[in-house]
Amino acid sequence: MESTRTPRAHHDRRLLAVLAVATLFHGGLLVSGSFRRTYDAYVHIFFADHYARGWFNTWEPRWYTGFTTTSYPPGTHQAMALASRLVGLEWAFVTVQLAAVLLLVVGVYRFARIWVRPEAAAWAALLAAVSSSIAEAVHTFGQLPTTFSLGFLLNAMPFAFRWVRWGHGRALLLAVLCTAATTAGHHVTTLFGSVFFLGPVVATALLDRLRTPLPDETDLHPTRVTRRNAKPLIVRRVRRILPATVRAGVYGCLVVVTLLFVVLPYWLWSSSDPITQIPIPHASRADFLSDTNAGLVFWAVPWGALLLLLPFAVVRGLTNRAWPLMASVLLLTLLGTGGTTPIPRLLLGGAFDILTLDRFTFWATIAVLPMAGWFLDSLHVGRVATAVRTQLGRAALPVIQVGLALAFVGMAVFAADLPALRRFQPDPIDPEPIAQFMEKDQHDRWRYLALGFGDQMAWLSANTDATTVDGNYHSARRLPELTSTPVERLEGAKFRGVPGIGSLQQFLAVPGKYHLKFVFSNDQFYDPLLAFSGWHRLEVLANGIQVWEREDIAPLPAELPSREIPTWQRALWGTVPMTAVVSALLALLASITNRLRPPRRLRAAAAGLRSTIGQSWPARRWADVDGRLAAIASTVDGDRIAPRW
Numbered sequence: 269m270e271s272t273r274t275p276r277a278h279h280d281r282r283l284l285a286v287l288a289v290a291t292l293f294h295g296g297l298l299v300s301g302s303f304r305r306t307y308d309a310y311v312h313i314f315f316a317d318h319y320a321r322g323w324f325n326t327w328e329p330r331w332y333t334g335f336t337t338t339s340y341p342p343g344t345h346q347a348m349a350l351a352s353r354l355v356g357l358e359w360a361f362v363t364v365q366l367a368a369v370l371l372l373v374v375g376v377y378r379f380a381r382i383w384v385r386p387e388a389a390a391w392a393a394l395l396a397a398v399s400s401s402i403a404e405a406v407h408t409f410g411q412l413p414t415t416f417s418l419g420f421l422l423n424a425m426p427f428a429f430r431w432v433r434w435g436h437g438r439a440l441l442l443a444v445l446c447t448a449a450t451t452a453g454h455h456v457t458t459l460f461g462s463v464f465f466l467g468p469v470v471a472t473a474l475l476d477r478l479r480t481p482l483p484d485e486t487d488l489h490p491t492r493v494t495r496r497n498a499k500p501l502i503v504r505r506v507r508r509i510l511p512a513t514v515r516a517g518v519y520g521c522l523v524v525v526t527l528l529f530v531v532l533p534y535w536l537w538s539s540s541d542p543i544t545q546i547p548i549p550h551a552s553r554a555d556f557l558s559d560t561n562a563g564l565v566f567w568a569v570p571w572g573a574l575l576l577l578l579p580f581a582v583v584r585g586l587t588n589r590a591w592p593l594m595a596s597v598l599l600l601t602l603l604g605t606g607g608t609t610p611i612p613r614l615l616l617g618g619a620f621d622i623l624t625l626d627r628f629t630f631w632a633t634i635a636v637l638p639m640a641g642w643f644l645d646s647l648h649v650g651r652v653a654t655a656v657r658t659q660l661g662r663a664a665l666p667v668i669q670v671g672l673a674l675a676f677v678g679m680a681v682f683a684a685d686l687p688a689l690r691r692f693q694p695d696p697i698d699p700e701p702i703a704q705f706m707e708k709d710q711h712d713r714w715r716y717l718a719l720g721f722g723d724q725m726a727w728l729s730a731n732t733d734a735t736t737v738d739g740n741y742h743s744a745r746r747l748p749e750l751t752s753t754p755v756e757r758l759e760g761a762k763f764r765g766v767p768g769i770g771s772l773q774q775f776l777a778v779p780g781k782y783h784l785k786f787v788f789s790n791d792q793f794y795d796p797l798l799a800f801s802g803w804h805r806l807e808v809l810a811n812g813i814q815v816w817e818r819e820d821i822a823p824l825p826a827e828l829p830s831r832e833i834p835t836w837q838r839a840l841w842g843t844v845p846m847t848a849v850v851s852a853l854l855a856l857l858a859s860i861t862n863r864l865r866p867p868r869r870l871r872a873a874a875a876g877l878r879s880t881i882g883q884s885w886p887a888r889r890w891a892d893v894d895g896r897l898a899a900i901a902s903t904v905d906g907d908r909i910a911p912r913w
Contacts, residue, residue, distance in 0.1 A: 282390035283377055287370055290397035294369045297407050297684055298362045304696060305687035306410030310726035311740045313357050315340065316348035317730040320357070323349070324842040326533070327830045330729050331739030332747060333715075333782065334830060338533040338837070339744045343452030343845045344368075344416045357730060361412065368416040369406060373397050374860075375422025380638035382429050382469060383590040384645070391648075392641025398676050400572030400683040401633035407684035408692075414627065417453030418634065420446045421461045423856055425469045432473035432516045442855050443519060448526040449852035452845035455534065456627070458527050464600055464631055466523070468592035470516045475589065477512040478505055530848050533837040543743055545751035547621035556608045566626040567604060569686065570633050572679035573672065574640060581639035590639065597636045604629030644672075693722040694790055699731040701809040702788055706734040713823035715784045717775065720791025721759050735824070737775055737782045749774045762793055769797070776801040783824045787816040
């Protein structure tokens, strides 16, 4: 609020500089292969490989004796499948993930513009570029759908604000397109984002309308409310807010429609084949006071240096028009504490044991960025900088600024390099010798099992046509031997103690039931169990993986059973999500480059029509209203100064 408004070109240069920082930091790490050490990158690469093999095929036989891919929204995976035609699967992941990060940074900037002035929004975008939560999500967890979908959601928020606040029809179209792309990437982001991101935006737009007088209002500030003027005041407020409320309802209905339609086969699958399995423990649901390692990974690291700015953000946010946003941040922060308090379980109910709660912490660290950017802007040229100079002296200001910069960059580097500092995965495994073994002598006529591979088992699956009884997407499991135990993957059964070993032993003891003939072991821990269950060591491959075999196992039948969904659902699954993504990207690009304009002939015809009816009394009246609203919009949009009540 303290400095003058900067020309738009300066804002664009700031954003371009921030995008360059994000490209150098995240792009450099991705190109160097950081994604290979993450939890989920190879899972998404496996799904991308599925769509690269058969775009409209929704049955995947390589995991769990077969499962339907409509169990996961396809937006990111289909985008990777398209890119893989040119650069291969791994580089396709790098390309799409980097694009998602850049989209997320742009989204943070545009989202912050709703609450703060452009300079502060640029600082918020810079914080996003070096955010420890984004660094951890990208380079430790490999959560491509999370960054991808949130980027589209944040870019939808300014358009939703403009539609609700001023009724711009083009803004409604862009908001719906971006929301559809969000759903195509990850439906959970749309579900919860409607509460924690869209909710504050709509509430603020409605409150701004409530505070803004209409052109024909008089006696705007009565000294006191009496019985005589109470009714006119209420009517006045209703007149102000009613049109915006209707617009908010329209957009809310369209959000629901896009949520249902874009991934309609997913909803049909989940209703006809609901997930019924024992919940799998996740450290994000732990008590962080007793499990300090979980608290470090899922709470302290994502917040990082933002904890230094959180008190200012809370106080500043709760005392101005951004209080709905800050209320959302506080609720997200509480939900992100997992089982530390009983409140998240009470609020989420049965979903507590299904969701991974680190997503709430991630969203909280993004939602707080506008207020954090406000602080850095004020520390640069505003009141905070003046207060520091006055209280601590001129020399203290650059020290604090440099210290904060080092803290944010240091935490981002720490979060991105966490897999190197604390090992989460086994050493890289070359899948080629295993793929060649399965192709040799028709070994792929039987199923295999990988042990000690970590998430690289998904990369192995992407490099072979052979099938396994295991998998790396537990929501798609249907075998009772898997769904009846709290074990996510058989390959890491030892980490689940007795239930894990017991689940693995069910497959090793009676492998003929599953046509399981080969086990590829990368962990000697399993050798006694394999030997006791009647398996014998066959050979050691060139990549150091031991091959175990069980004799007298019948091969798989020539035709494996499948459960393809109806053709019309496959057509929707193969066209609608990707169409939503491409349409949103083109619309965003057009809006950013200011090229989203009607053709010249259409503009000329519209101008002629306006001149024809422009002399009528209703037209003059609404022209006056539009002029007044435009003036108010200019003030609020430019300086972020909310009109008084």
